[in-house]
């Protein structure tokens with residue numbers, strides 16, 4: 001039995017939903033279907049989730065949002081109309097949205113309820129359509145399915161008991177359609193995962209029902225060795241390990257959420273990335289282990305939006321607790337760090353720039369001066385991190401040399417180099433403006 005997740009691009013229009021229905025009809029093993037909210041129909045289009053977030057924000061700030069509700073209603077009405085389904089689902093969406101918005105007060109749990117509606121109604125549309133073509137399909141809410149999550153609005157984590165709850169769904173007959181992207185706390189509050197989180201729901205469901213395979217349907221034939229918006233028609237990856245994929249997803253391969261691997265990995269379920277628009281293509285298999293190949297680098301990813309705080313202090317290495325005290329300051333300010341490369345007398349803390357508001361920066365710099373008595377503090381802004389990833393690179397001669405040469409050939413300055421402790425990646429910090437040039441040069445060096 002398989003779990004299939006269809007992303008926003010796969011349910012963006014009636015035409016796409018018909019392709020999804022054909023894929024489900026063709027494979028009776030697909031018993032659990034997870035769907036995202038309708039996404040972009042072309043590159044200039046909008047995602048329903050973005051509009052819902054804008055509605056919630058405008059509502060909280062007392063700004064008009066009627067035109068956005070209208071836009072969402074039009075998209076759903078058009079889909080329903082073209083699938084010959086009753087418009088009742090669109091009316092229900094309108095009513096649910098108004099109820100979720102309720103009072104004028106800013107209330108973050110309500111934002112999550114509003115954000116989830118794209119997935120809820122996408123799942124309702126798909127189950128109605130599958131039923132209309134004669135399949136036994138039922139809409140299953142994550143609460144009924146037993147997906148229990150932590151109370152972290154917009155950034156939920158799955159709780160262990162979910163898996164046993166989901167296993168119980170196996171006894172139900174027919175095809176169960178589950179909206180992705182959210183779960184419920186033990187107290188019954190709806191909380192969403194981070195953006196792109198329907199991939200996480202798919203993985204949780206696959207782990208819970210002990211599926212033989214988790215298929216993640218999107219709009220590309222495979223995971224490519226590099227983001228296709230940076231390199232034209234890059235090489236495809238046929239097999240990749242969980243470890244490699246997690247590093248690459250984290251570093252910018254937006255095709256699959258980096259938090260979506262662990263649930264499936266923990267119970268040994270392989271994941272396959274496939275194309276709704278070309279289901280015949282074999283896709284990319286994500287597995288626990290693979291045969292070593294001569295080419296140890298499997299992919300190159302890069303992402304911007306980082307900044308780094310560098311401190312140096314003579315004899316830092318001999319000062320007991322220095323690193324802990326520095327990181328404690330970030331923790332006290334509720335800032336999580338991404339990397340913390342260090343030397344004998346210096347240490348950098350790399351964080352996501354959007355966490356580093358002017359106020360936080362002032363407090364952190366002040367505390368470092370007052371409490372740690374450092375010699376130097378420097379902030380590097382607008383950084384990008386590039387990850388060169390591949391199992392086996394730790395025992396392959398010349399990978400670092402090839403990578404640094406490629407970055408140098410692109411005339412890009414390296415602000416930071418870090419051989420990840422994971423042993424499957426090498427990280428380079430560069431200025432964000434240089435990202436595409438550096439990635440293109442690395443691609444050429446490793447894959448052309």
Ligand SMILES: Nc1ncnc2c1ncn2[C@@H]1O[C@H](COP(=O)(O)OP(=O)(O)O)[C@@H](O)[C@H]1O
Pocket residue numbers: 006007008009010036039196217218219220222223224225226227228229252253254255256
């Ligand atoms: N290395 C990569 N391989 C394949 N696709 C990638 C990669 N990096 C980024 N992408 C982008 O990810 C997109 C698919 O993810 P996403 O837009 O979230 O799809 P969905 O709507 O199915 O959830 C692709 O269209 C592609 O532009």
Ligand SMILES: N[C@@H](CC(=O)OP(=O)(O)O)C(=O)O
Pocket residue numbers: 006007008009036037039047049050118180181194195196197198199
């Ligand atoms: N709709 C949500 C969740 C999701 O996973 O979407 P997609 O499959 O389109 O990336 C979002 O936009 O974040």
